[in-house]
Protein backbone atom coordinates (compact mmCIF):
# COMPACT_ATOMS: atom_id res chain seq x y z
CA UNK A 1 0.00 0.00 0.00
CA UNK A 2 1.48 3.35 -0.92
CA UNK A 3 0.98 5.69 2.01
CA UNK A 4 -1.06 8.84 1.66
CA UNK A 5 0.88 11.90 2.79
CA UNK A 6 1.56 15.48 1.87
CA UNK A 7 4.37 14.17 -0.35
CA UNK A 8 2.21 11.67 -2.21
CA UNK A 9 -0.34 14.44 -2.69
CA UNK A 10 2.30 16.79 -4.13
CA UNK A 11 3.78 14.06 -6.33
CA UNK A 12 0.38 13.16 -7.75
CA UNK A 13 -0.56 16.78 -8.24
CA UNK A 14 2.40 17.09 -10.61
CA UNK A 15 0.92 14.41 -12.86
CA UNK A 16 -2.60 15.84 -12.70
CA UNK A 17 -3.83 13.21 -10.22
CA UNK A 18 -4.00 10.63 -13.03
CA UNK A 19 -1.64 8.09 -11.46
CA UNK A 20 -3.10 7.38 -8.03
CA UNK A 21 -2.99 3.63 -7.43
CA UNK A 22 -6.28 1.83 -6.79
CA UNK A 23 -7.15 1.90 -3.08
CA UNK A 24 -7.94 -1.85 -3.09
CA UNK A 25 -7.88 -4.73 -5.56
CA UNK A 26 -10.97 -6.34 -7.10
CA UNK A 27 -10.04 -10.02 -7.01
CA UNK A 28 -12.19 -12.95 -8.10
CA UNK A 29 -13.21 -15.20 -5.24
CA UNK A 30 -10.87 -18.09 -4.46
CA UNK A 31 -12.43 -21.52 -3.85
CA UNK A 32 -11.62 -21.41 -0.12
CA UNK A 33 -10.58 -19.07 2.69
CA UNK A 34 -9.81 -19.37 6.39
CA UNK A 35 -12.48 -16.81 7.19
CA UNK A 36 -15.39 -15.38 5.21
CA UNK A 37 -17.00 -12.16 6.39
CA UNK A 38 -20.44 -11.53 4.92
CA UNK A 39 -21.22 -7.84 4.46
CA UNK A 40 -18.92 -5.09 3.21
CA UNK A 41 -20.11 -2.32 5.48
CA UNK A 42 -17.95 -0.71 8.14
CA UNK A 43 -18.37 -3.60 10.57
CA UNK A 44 -17.43 -6.36 8.12
CA UNK A 45 -14.44 -4.44 6.78
CA UNK A 46 -13.25 -3.47 10.27
CA UNK A 47 -13.51 -7.10 11.34
CA UNK A 48 -11.34 -8.21 8.42
CA UNK A 49 -8.82 -5.48 9.20
CA UNK A 50 -8.49 -6.37 12.90
CA UNK A 51 -8.38 -10.10 12.10
CA UNK A 52 -5.34 -9.34 9.96
CA UNK A 53 -3.75 -6.72 12.15
CA UNK A 54 -4.42 -8.07 15.66
CA UNK A 55 -4.64 -11.80 15.03
CA UNK A 56 -2.47 -12.46 11.96
CA UNK A 57 -5.37 -14.02 10.03
CA UNK A 58 -5.10 -12.78 6.45
CA UNK A 59 -6.64 -15.46 4.25
CA UNK A 60 -10.01 -13.71 4.38
CA UNK A 61 -12.74 -12.76 1.95
CA UNK A 62 -15.25 -10.00 2.60
CA UNK A 63 -18.35 -10.67 0.49
CA UNK A 64 -20.58 -7.72 -0.31
CA UNK A 65 -23.76 -8.04 -2.36
CA UNK A 66 -23.65 -4.44 -3.57
CA UNK A 67 -20.90 -1.91 -3.19
CA UNK A 68 -18.75 -1.12 -0.14
CA UNK A 69 -20.57 1.03 2.37
CA UNK A 70 -23.78 0.97 0.30
CA UNK A 71 -25.71 -0.22 3.35
CA UNK A 72 -26.19 1.69 6.56
CA UNK A 73 -22.55 2.68 6.73
CA UNK A 74 -23.23 5.10 3.89
CA UNK A 75 -26.73 6.05 5.05
CA UNK A 76 -26.38 7.08 8.67
CA UNK A 77 -26.28 10.43 10.42
CA UNK A 78 -22.70 9.68 11.61
CA UNK A 79 -23.10 10.43 15.30
CA UNK A 80 -20.29 8.90 17.37
CA UNK A 81 -20.60 8.87 21.17
CA UNK A 82 -20.11 6.61 24.19
CA UNK A 83 -22.78 7.75 26.64
CA UNK A 84 -24.31 4.42 27.61
CA UNK A 85 -25.39 3.58 31.13
CA UNK A 86 -25.62 -0.19 31.36
CA UNK A 87 -22.84 -2.70 32.05
CA UNK A 88 -21.92 -4.32 28.76
CA UNK A 89 -22.57 -1.18 26.75
CA UNK A 90 -20.62 1.50 28.66
CA UNK A 91 -17.09 0.16 28.26
CA UNK A 92 -17.69 -1.36 24.84
CA UNK A 93 -18.72 1.97 23.31
CA UNK A 94 -15.91 3.79 25.10
CA UNK A 95 -13.38 1.36 23.65
CA UNK A 96 -14.85 2.12 20.26
CA UNK A 97 -14.62 5.88 20.85
CA UNK A 98 -10.96 5.51 21.81
CA UNK A 99 -10.31 3.67 18.56
CA UNK A 100 -12.06 6.47 16.66
CA UNK A 101 -9.65 8.94 18.24
CA UNK A 102 -6.69 7.31 16.52
CA UNK A 103 -8.44 5.91 13.47
CA UNK A 104 -7.29 8.31 10.75
CA UNK A 105 -3.64 7.73 11.74
CA UNK A 106 -4.08 3.98 12.15
CA UNK A 107 -5.70 3.58 8.73
CA UNK A 108 -3.68 6.32 7.03
CA UNK A 109 -7.03 7.54 5.75
CA UNK A 110 -8.81 10.68 6.86
CA UNK A 111 -12.12 9.58 8.37
CA UNK A 112 -12.75 13.21 9.35
CA UNK A 113 -13.58 12.32 12.94
CA UNK A 114 -14.68 15.59 14.45
CA UNK A 115 -15.07 15.67 18.24
CA UNK A 116 -17.48 18.56 18.19
CA UNK A 117 -19.50 17.32 21.18
CA UNK A 118 -22.93 15.74 21.47
CA UNK A 119 -25.60 17.13 23.73
CA UNK A 120 -28.74 15.22 24.83
CA UNK A 121 -31.41 17.69 25.85
CA UNK A 122 -33.44 17.15 29.01
CA UNK A 123 -37.00 18.42 28.91
CA UNK A 124 -38.36 17.30 32.26
CA UNK A 125 -37.23 16.82 35.83
CA UNK A 126 -37.28 13.08 35.33
CA UNK A 127 -35.12 13.32 32.25
CA UNK A 128 -32.70 15.64 34.00
CA UNK A 129 -32.28 13.15 36.83
CA UNK A 130 -31.80 10.29 34.39
CA UNK A 131 -29.15 12.21 32.44
CA UNK A 132 -27.29 13.20 35.59
CA UNK A 133 -27.27 9.60 36.66
CA UNK A 134 -26.08 8.49 33.25
CA UNK A 135 -23.37 11.16 33.36
CA UNK A 136 -22.25 9.80 36.73
CA UNK A 137 -22.07 6.26 35.37
CA UNK A 138 -19.91 7.54 32.55
CA UNK A 139 -17.58 9.50 34.82
CA UNK A 140 -17.14 6.59 37.22
CA UNK A 141 -16.00 4.64 34.19
CA UNK A 142 -13.54 7.33 33.15
CA UNK A 143 -15.70 8.71 30.31
CA UNK A 144 -16.18 12.45 29.86
CA UNK A 145 -19.63 13.80 30.67
CA UNK A 146 -20.91 17.12 31.86
CA UNK A 147 -24.41 18.16 32.87
CA UNK A 148 -25.32 21.65 31.61
CA UNK A 149 -28.17 23.75 32.91
CA UNK A 150 -30.50 25.60 30.58
CA UNK A 151 -28.41 28.78 30.36
CA UNK A 152 -25.27 26.85 29.58
CA UNK A 153 -27.12 24.99 26.85
CA UNK A 154 -28.43 28.28 25.46
CA UNK A 155 -24.88 29.69 25.35
CA UNK A 156 -23.54 26.65 23.61
CA UNK A 157 -26.34 26.29 21.02
CA UNK A 158 -27.59 29.83 20.33
CA UNK A 159 -30.09 28.80 17.64
CA UNK A 160 -31.86 26.30 19.89
CA UNK A 161 -35.20 27.49 21.23
CA UNK A 162 -34.62 27.40 25.00
CA UNK A 163 -37.44 29.78 25.85
CA UNK A 164 -39.95 28.66 28.49
CA UNK A 165 -42.74 28.60 25.93
CA UNK A 166 -40.94 26.23 23.55
CA UNK A 167 -43.06 23.21 22.61
CA UNK A 168 -40.65 21.05 24.64
CA UNK A 169 -39.01 23.43 27.12
CA UNK A 170 -35.31 22.72 27.65
CA UNK A 171 -34.25 22.04 31.25
CA UNK A 172 -30.61 21.35 30.48
CA UNK A 173 -28.61 18.66 28.80
CA UNK A 174 -25.93 16.01 29.09
CA UNK A 175 -22.84 16.90 27.09
CA UNK A 176 -20.18 14.47 25.97
CA UNK A 177 -17.39 16.74 24.67
CA UNK A 178 -15.36 13.92 23.05
CA UNK A 179 -18.31 12.70 21.00
CA UNK A 180 -18.94 13.98 17.48
CA UNK A 181 -19.29 12.94 13.86
CA UNK A 182 -17.20 11.28 11.14
CA UNK A 183 -17.21 10.90 7.38
CA UNK A 184 -19.17 7.66 6.85
CA UNK A 185 -17.90 6.58 3.41
CA UNK A 186 -14.31 7.21 4.46
CA UNK A 187 -14.70 4.69 7.26
CA UNK A 188 -15.63 1.92 4.82
CA UNK A 189 -12.95 2.96 2.33
CA UNK A 190 -10.24 3.38 4.96
CA UNK A 191 -10.85 -0.06 6.47
CA UNK A 192 -11.13 -1.61 3.00
CA UNK A 193 -7.83 -0.15 1.85
CA UNK A 194 -5.98 -1.22 4.99
CA UNK A 195 -7.52 -4.71 5.04
CA UNK A 196 -6.62 -5.11 1.36
CA UNK A 197 -3.02 -4.19 2.12
CA UNK A 198 -2.84 -7.25 4.42
CA UNK A 199 -4.06 -9.42 1.53
CA UNK A 200 -7.76 -9.57 2.42
CA UNK A 201 -9.90 -10.18 -0.70
CA UNK A 202 -12.74 -7.68 -0.90
CA UNK A 203 -15.34 -9.01 -3.29
CA UNK A 204 -18.22 -6.77 -4.30
CA UNK A 205 -21.37 -7.71 -6.24
CA UNK A 206 -21.30 -11.07 -4.51
CA UNK A 207 -24.47 -11.93 -2.61
CA UNK A 208 -24.49 -14.80 -0.18
CA UNK A 209 -27.55 -16.96 -0.90
CA UNK A 210 -26.94 -19.92 1.38
CA UNK A 211 -24.82 -21.18 4.26
CA UNK A 212 -23.46 -24.70 3.91
CA UNK A 213 -23.63 -26.69 7.11
CA UNK A 214 -22.24 -30.19 7.67
CA UNK A 215 -22.70 -32.00 10.98
CA UNK A 216 -23.61 -28.83 12.82
CA UNK A 217 -20.61 -26.95 11.43
CA UNK A 218 -20.56 -24.12 8.91
CA UNK A 219 -18.25 -25.10 6.07
CA UNK A 220 -18.90 -22.55 3.34
CA UNK A 221 -21.34 -20.28 1.56
CA UNK A 222 -23.29 -20.26 -1.68
CA UNK A 223 -23.04 -16.98 -3.54
CA UNK A 224 -24.08 -15.37 -6.80
CA UNK A 225 -20.44 -15.90 -7.81
CA UNK A 226 -20.30 -19.57 -6.88
CA UNK A 227 -19.67 -21.66 -3.79
CA UNK A 228 -16.85 -20.65 -1.46
CA UNK A 229 -15.51 -22.74 1.40
CA UNK A 230 -14.30 -21.45 4.76
CA UNK A 231 -13.59 -22.81 8.21
CA UNK A 232 -15.16 -19.78 9.85
CA UNK A 233 -17.96 -17.54 8.65
CA UNK A 234 -18.93 -14.26 10.26
CA UNK A 235 -21.92 -12.17 9.28
CA UNK A 236 -22.07 -8.38 9.60
CA UNK A 237 -25.05 -7.54 7.41
CA UNK A 238 -27.06 -5.12 9.60
CA UNK A 239 -30.74 -5.32 8.56
CA UNK A 240 -30.22 -8.71 6.95
CA UNK A 241 -28.91 -10.49 10.05
CA UNK A 242 -32.18 -12.34 10.64
CA UNK A 243 -32.22 -13.31 6.96
CA UNK A 244 -28.66 -14.68 7.05
CA UNK A 245 -29.44 -16.46 10.31
CA UNK A 246 -32.42 -18.13 8.66
CA UNK A 247 -30.10 -19.40 5.90
CA UNK A 248 -28.21 -21.18 8.67
CA UNK A 249 -31.45 -22.49 10.15
CA UNK A 250 -31.46 -20.08 13.12
CA UNK A 251 -34.54 -18.17 14.26
CA UNK A 252 -33.13 -15.04 15.87
CA UNK A 253 -34.34 -12.22 18.13
CA UNK A 254 -34.26 -9.56 15.38
CA UNK A 255 -36.83 -7.52 13.50
CA UNK A 256 -35.85 -5.54 10.43
CA UNK A 257 -37.10 -1.95 10.26
CA UNK A 258 -36.39 1.10 8.15
CA UNK A 259 -34.77 4.21 9.60
CA UNK A 260 -34.86 7.41 7.57
CA UNK A 261 -32.58 10.42 7.56
CA UNK A 262 -32.48 13.62 5.56
CA UNK A 263 -30.36 16.63 4.70
CA UNK A 264 -31.20 20.23 3.97
CA UNK A 265 -29.67 22.46 1.35
CA UNK A 266 -26.18 23.62 2.41
CA UNK A 267 -26.01 26.60 4.78
CA UNK A 268 -23.18 28.69 6.16
CA UNK A 269 -21.79 27.20 9.41
CA UNK A 270 -24.42 27.70 12.12
CA UNK A 271 -24.48 24.57 14.26
CA UNK A 272 -21.11 23.40 15.54
CA UNK A 273 -22.16 20.37 17.55
CA UNK A 274 -24.64 17.50 17.58
CA UNK A 275 -27.93 18.19 19.36
CA UNK A 276 -30.36 15.41 20.22
CA UNK A 277 -33.70 15.38 21.96
CA UNK A 278 -35.22 12.27 23.39
CA UNK A 279 -38.67 13.58 24.19
CA UNK A 280 -39.76 13.88 20.62
CA UNK A 281 -37.00 11.86 19.07
CA UNK A 282 -34.68 13.93 16.86
CA UNK A 283 -30.95 14.40 16.31
CA UNK A 284 -29.32 17.05 14.20
CA UNK A 285 -25.88 18.24 13.17
CA UNK A 286 -24.37 20.22 10.32
CA UNK A 287 -22.07 18.49 7.88
CA UNK A 288 -18.80 19.97 6.70
CA UNK A 289 -20.56 20.71 3.41
CA UNK A 290 -23.07 22.83 5.32
CA UNK A 291 -26.12 20.58 5.09
CA UNK A 292 -28.22 20.05 8.18
CA UNK A 293 -28.24 16.29 8.74
CA UNK A 294 -31.06 14.96 10.84
CA UNK A 295 -33.25 12.01 11.68
CA UNK A 296 -35.61 10.64 14.27
CA UNK A 297 -37.69 7.54 14.81
CA UNK A 298 -38.10 4.40 12.76
CA UNK A 299 -41.15 4.05 10.53
CA UNK A 300 -42.28 1.57 13.20
CA UNK A 301 -43.29 -1.35 10.98
CA UNK A 302 -41.01 -4.11 9.72
CA UNK A 303 -39.67 -3.73 6.21
CA UNK A 304 -36.79 -4.74 3.99
CA UNK A 305 -37.35 -1.87 1.54
CA UNK A 306 -34.56 0.66 1.85
CA UNK A 307 -37.04 3.50 1.76
CA UNK A 308 -39.48 4.91 4.22
CA UNK A 309 -42.73 6.75 4.17
CA UNK A 310 -43.74 10.39 4.23
CA UNK A 311 -45.49 10.60 7.64
CA UNK A 312 -42.19 9.96 9.41
CA UNK A 313 -40.35 12.62 7.36
CA UNK A 314 -43.05 15.12 8.29
CA UNK A 315 -42.82 14.24 11.96
CA UNK A 316 -39.03 14.41 12.10
CA UNK A 317 -39.06 17.80 10.37
CA UNK A 318 -41.72 19.08 12.76
CA UNK A 319 -39.73 17.92 15.76
CA UNK A 320 -36.53 19.45 14.45
CA UNK A 321 -38.37 22.76 13.89
CA UNK A 322 -39.72 22.84 17.43
CA UNK A 323 -36.08 22.74 18.52
CA UNK A 324 -34.75 25.10 15.85
CA UNK A 325 -37.63 27.29 14.59
CA UNK A 326 -35.10 29.36 12.72
CA UNK A 327 -34.62 26.55 10.16
CA UNK A 328 -38.25 26.70 9.06
CA UNK A 329 -37.47 28.22 5.66
CA UNK A 330 -34.57 25.95 4.86
CA UNK A 331 -35.33 23.54 2.03
CA UNK A 332 -35.02 19.80 2.38
CA UNK A 333 -32.65 18.41 -0.22
CA UNK A 334 -32.75 14.63 0.12
CA UNK A 335 -34.10 11.88 2.31
CA UNK A 336 -33.33 8.15 2.34
CA UNK A 337 -33.70 5.05 4.43
CA UNK A 338 -31.62 2.11 5.60
CA UNK A 339 -32.77 -1.25 6.94
CA UNK A 340 -31.63 -1.90 10.46
CA UNK A 341 -31.68 -4.94 12.69
CA UNK A 342 -33.62 -4.10 15.84
CA UNK A 343 -33.02 -6.48 18.72
CA UNK A 344 -35.51 -7.20 21.46
CA UNK A 345 -33.54 -5.18 24.04
CA UNK A 346 -31.97 -2.51 21.82
CA UNK A 347 -28.41 -3.75 22.34
CA UNK A 348 -26.18 -5.56 19.86
CA UNK A 349 -25.44 -9.25 19.47
CA UNK A 350 -21.81 -10.23 18.82
CA UNK A 351 -21.26 -13.89 19.49
CA UNK A 352 -20.78 -17.48 18.50
CA UNK A 353 -23.94 -19.32 17.51
CA UNK A 354 -25.24 -22.86 18.06
CA UNK A 355 -23.60 -23.63 14.70
CA UNK A 356 -19.85 -24.14 15.02
CA UNK A 357 -17.86 -21.77 12.89
CA UNK A 358 -20.79 -19.39 12.33
CA UNK A 359 -20.59 -16.04 14.10
CA UNK A 360 -22.98 -13.10 14.28
CA UNK A 361 -22.31 -9.39 14.56
CA UNK A 362 -25.59 -7.52 14.41
CA UNK A 363 -28.45 -5.89 16.23
CA UNK A 364 -27.08 -2.40 15.79
CA UNK A 365 -30.49 -0.78 15.94
CA UNK A 366 -30.28 3.01 15.55
CA UNK A 367 -26.68 3.30 16.50
CA UNK A 368 -23.99 1.01 15.09
CA UNK A 369 -21.92 3.54 13.18
CA UNK A 370 -20.21 4.70 16.37
CA UNK A 371 -19.52 1.07 17.18
CA UNK A 372 -17.76 0.30 13.89
CA UNK A 373 -14.15 0.15 15.19
CA UNK A 374 -15.06 -1.48 18.52
CA UNK A 375 -17.34 -4.00 16.87
CA UNK A 376 -14.70 -4.99 14.33
CA UNK A 377 -12.18 -5.29 17.16
CA UNK A 378 -14.21 -7.65 19.35
CA UNK A 379 -15.78 -9.59 16.47
CA UNK A 380 -12.30 -10.30 15.08
CA UNK A 381 -11.28 -11.49 18.55
CA UNK A 382 -14.37 -13.70 18.82
CA UNK A 383 -13.75 -15.31 15.43
CA UNK A 384 -9.99 -15.73 15.86
CA UNK A 385 -10.21 -17.25 19.36
CA UNK A 386 -13.61 -18.88 19.09
CA UNK A 387 -14.56 -17.07 22.26
CA UNK A 388 -15.66 -13.53 23.07
CA UNK A 389 -13.49 -10.62 24.06
CA UNK A 390 -14.37 -9.38 27.56
CA UNK A 391 -16.02 -6.35 25.94
CA UNK A 392 -18.61 -8.43 24.08
CA UNK A 393 -19.12 -11.17 26.66
CA UNK A 394 -22.61 -9.88 27.40
CA UNK A 395 -23.70 -9.39 23.78
CA UNK A 396 -24.91 -12.98 23.50
CA UNK A 397 -27.98 -14.60 21.98
CA UNK A 398 -28.45 -16.50 25.23
CA UNK A 399 -29.21 -13.36 27.22
CA UNK A 400 -32.80 -13.35 26.02
CA UNK A 401 -33.33 -16.83 27.41
CA UNK A 402 -31.56 -16.16 30.70
CA UNK A 403 -33.06 -12.72 31.25
CA UNK A 404 -29.72 -10.87 31.23
CA UNK A 405 -30.99 -8.40 28.65
CA UNK A 406 -29.29 -5.00 28.19
CA UNK A 407 -32.26 -2.72 27.80
CA UNK A 408 -31.14 0.94 28.03
CA UNK A 409 -34.64 2.29 27.44
CA UNK A 410 -36.42 -0.28 29.56
CA UNK A 411 -38.82 -0.82 26.67
CA UNK A 412 -39.13 -4.59 26.89
CA UNK A 413 -39.39 -7.19 24.14
CA UNK A 414 -40.84 -4.96 21.44
CA UNK A 415 -38.16 -4.49 18.81
CA UNK A 416 -39.37 -1.20 17.39
CA UNK A 417 -39.74 0.43 20.84
CA UNK A 418 -35.99 0.67 21.48
CA UNK B 419 -48.18 6.95 2.85
CA UNK B 420 -49.72 3.50 3.23
CA UNK B 421 -53.45 3.27 2.82
CA UNK B 422 -54.91 0.64 5.09
CA UNK B 423 -58.48 -0.65 4.81
CA UNK B 424 -59.90 -0.98 8.31
CA UNK B 425 -62.55 -3.72 8.20
CA UNK B 426 -64.83 -1.47 10.23
CA UNK B 427 -64.03 2.09 9.04
CA UNK B 428 -62.86 1.65 5.44
CA UNK B 429 -59.75 2.98 3.71
CA UNK B 430 -57.71 5.27 5.95
CA UNK B 431 -54.24 6.82 6.03
CA UNK B 432 -51.34 4.99 7.69
CA UNK B 433 -50.99 7.78 10.23
CA UNK B 434 -54.22 6.63 11.91
CA UNK B 435 -52.73 3.19 12.60
CA UNK B 436 -50.09 1.69 14.87
CA UNK B 437 -48.15 -1.43 14.00
CA UNK B 438 -48.55 -3.97 16.79
CA UNK B 439 -46.80 -7.25 16.04
CA UNK B 440 -46.15 -10.24 13.82
CA UNK B 441 -49.62 -11.56 13.04
CA UNK B 442 -48.65 -15.22 13.11
CA UNK B 443 -47.47 -15.36 16.72
CA UNK B 444 -49.64 -17.36 19.07
CA UNK B 445 -49.07 -16.99 22.78
CA UNK B 446 -48.30 -20.34 24.40
CA UNK B 447 -50.77 -21.45 27.01
CA UNK B 448 -49.78 -20.52 30.55
CA UNK B 449 -49.83 -24.18 31.50
CA UNK B 450 -47.11 -24.77 28.90
CA UNK B 451 -43.84 -24.76 30.87
CA UNK B 452 -41.49 -25.11 27.90
CA UNK B 453 -39.00 -22.22 28.09
CA UNK B 454 -38.37 -22.67 24.36
CA UNK B 455 -42.01 -22.10 23.45
CA UNK B 456 -42.21 -18.93 25.53
CA UNK B 457 -38.83 -17.72 24.27
CA UNK B 458 -39.95 -18.27 20.70
CA UNK B 459 -43.14 -16.33 21.24
CA UNK B 460 -41.55 -13.38 23.03
CA UNK B 461 -38.20 -13.02 21.28
CA UNK B 462 -37.63 -15.04 18.11
CA UNK B 463 -38.91 -13.75 14.77
CA UNK B 464 -39.04 -14.97 11.20
CA UNK B 465 -37.35 -12.58 8.81
CA UNK B 466 -39.88 -12.38 5.99
CA UNK B 467 -38.65 -10.64 2.89
CA UNK B 468 -41.92 -10.63 1.01
CA UNK B 469 -45.48 -11.11 2.10
CA UNK B 470 -46.23 -11.35 5.79
CA UNK B 471 -49.27 -11.17 8.06
CA UNK B 472 -49.18 -8.52 10.77
CA UNK B 473 -51.38 -7.10 13.48
CA UNK B 474 -52.09 -3.38 13.39
CA UNK B 475 -54.36 -1.28 15.54
CA UNK B 476 -56.61 1.47 14.25
CA UNK B 477 -55.39 3.57 17.16
CA UNK B 478 -56.60 6.95 15.95
CA UNK B 479 -59.85 5.48 14.66
CA UNK B 480 -62.09 2.74 16.00
CA UNK B 481 -59.34 1.31 18.22
CA UNK B 482 -59.75 -2.25 16.92
CA UNK B 483 -56.94 -4.62 16.07
CA UNK B 484 -56.83 -5.81 12.47
CA UNK B 485 -54.81 -8.25 10.42
CA UNK B 486 -52.84 -6.86 7.48
CA UNK B 487 -51.16 -8.91 4.75
CA UNK B 488 -48.33 -6.73 3.51
CA UNK B 489 -45.23 -7.07 1.33
CA UNK B 490 -42.11 -6.05 3.25
CA UNK B 491 -40.18 -5.41 0.03
CA UNK B 492 -42.68 -3.21 -1.80
CA UNK B 493 -44.94 -2.02 1.05
CA UNK B 494 -47.93 -3.21 -0.99
CA UNK B 495 -50.93 -4.23 1.11
CA UNK B 496 -52.67 -7.30 -0.27
CA UNK B 497 -55.51 -7.78 2.19
CA UNK B 498 -56.86 -6.75 5.56
CA UNK B 499 -59.35 -8.34 7.89
CA UNK B 500 -60.40 -8.91 11.46
CA UNK B 501 -57.78 -10.63 13.66
CA UNK B 502 -59.51 -14.00 13.45
CA UNK B 503 -60.01 -13.87 9.65
CA UNK B 504 -58.17 -16.12 7.23
CA UNK B 505 -57.08 -13.73 4.52
CA UNK B 506 -57.80 -15.40 1.20
CA UNK B 507 -55.25 -13.69 -1.01
CA UNK B 508 -52.43 -15.99 -2.21
CA UNK B 509 -49.39 -16.02 0.00
CA UNK B 510 -46.05 -16.37 -1.69
CA UNK B 511 -43.07 -16.22 0.58
CA UNK B 512 -40.36 -14.86 -1.61
CA UNK B 513 -37.46 -15.24 0.75
Ligand SMILES: Cc1cc2nc3c(=O)[nH]c(=O)nc-3n(C[C@H](O)[C@H](O)[C@H](O)COP(=O)(O)OP(=O)(O)OC[C@H]3O[C@@H](n4cnc5c(N)ncnc54)[C@H](O)[C@@H]3O)c2cc1C
Nearest residue numbers: 039041042043065071072073076077079208338368369370
Ligand atom coordinates in the same frame (compact mmCIF):
# COMPACT_ATOMS: atom_id res chain seq x y z
C1 LIG C 1 -30.82 6.60 8.62
C2 LIG C 1 -29.85 6.00 9.59
C3 LIG C 1 -29.20 6.81 10.52
C4 LIG C 1 -28.30 6.27 11.43
N1 LIG C 1 -27.64 7.12 12.27
C5 LIG C 1 -26.66 6.63 13.08
C6 LIG C 1 -25.88 7.53 13.87
O1 LIG C 1 -26.06 8.75 13.85
N2 LIG C 1 -24.92 7.00 14.67
C7 LIG C 1 -24.69 5.66 14.72
O2 LIG C 1 -23.82 5.25 15.48
N3 LIG C 1 -25.39 4.79 13.94
C8 LIG C 1 -26.37 5.25 13.13
N4 LIG C 1 -27.08 4.38 12.33
C9 LIG C 1 -26.80 2.93 12.39
C10 LIG C 1 -25.55 2.60 11.58
O3 LIG C 1 -25.64 3.17 10.31
C11 LIG C 1 -25.40 1.09 11.43
O4 LIG C 1 -25.59 0.44 12.67
C12 LIG C 1 -24.02 0.71 10.93
O5 LIG C 1 -23.62 1.51 9.86
C13 LIG C 1 -24.04 -0.73 10.54
O6 LIG C 1 -22.86 -1.07 9.85
P1 LIG C 1 -22.73 -2.49 9.22
O7 LIG C 1 -21.41 -2.56 8.60
O8 LIG C 1 -23.10 -3.49 10.25
O9 LIG C 1 -23.93 -2.54 8.18
P2 LIG C 1 -24.04 -2.00 6.67
O10 LIG C 1 -23.22 -0.81 6.44
O11 LIG C 1 -25.49 -1.93 6.36
O12 LIG C 1 -23.36 -3.17 5.88
C14 LIG C 1 -23.95 -4.44 5.72
C15 LIG C 1 -23.69 -4.87 4.31
O13 LIG C 1 -24.10 -6.22 4.16
C16 LIG C 1 -24.51 -6.37 2.83
N5 LIG C 1 -25.33 -7.59 2.71
C17 LIG C 1 -26.59 -7.79 3.18
N6 LIG C 1 -27.00 -9.03 2.85
C18 LIG C 1 -25.98 -9.62 2.18
C19 LIG C 1 -25.79 -10.90 1.58
N7 LIG C 1 -26.78 -11.84 1.59
N8 LIG C 1 -24.60 -11.17 0.97
C20 LIG C 1 -23.62 -10.24 0.94
N9 LIG C 1 -23.74 -9.01 1.49
C21 LIG C 1 -24.91 -8.71 2.09
C22 LIG C 1 -25.27 -5.10 2.53
O14 LIG C 1 -25.33 -4.83 1.14
C23 LIG C 1 -24.46 -4.06 3.28
O15 LIG C 1 -23.54 -3.36 2.47
C24 LIG C 1 -28.02 4.88 11.42
C25 LIG C 1 -28.67 4.06 10.49
C26 LIG C 1 -29.56 4.59 9.57
C27 LIG C 1 -30.22 3.69 8.57
Ligand SMILES: [Zn+2]
Nearest residue numbers: 424427476480
Ligand atom coordinates in the same frame (compact mmCIF):
# COMPACT_ATOMS: atom_id res chain seq x y z
ZN1 LIG D 1 -61.23 1.30 12.28
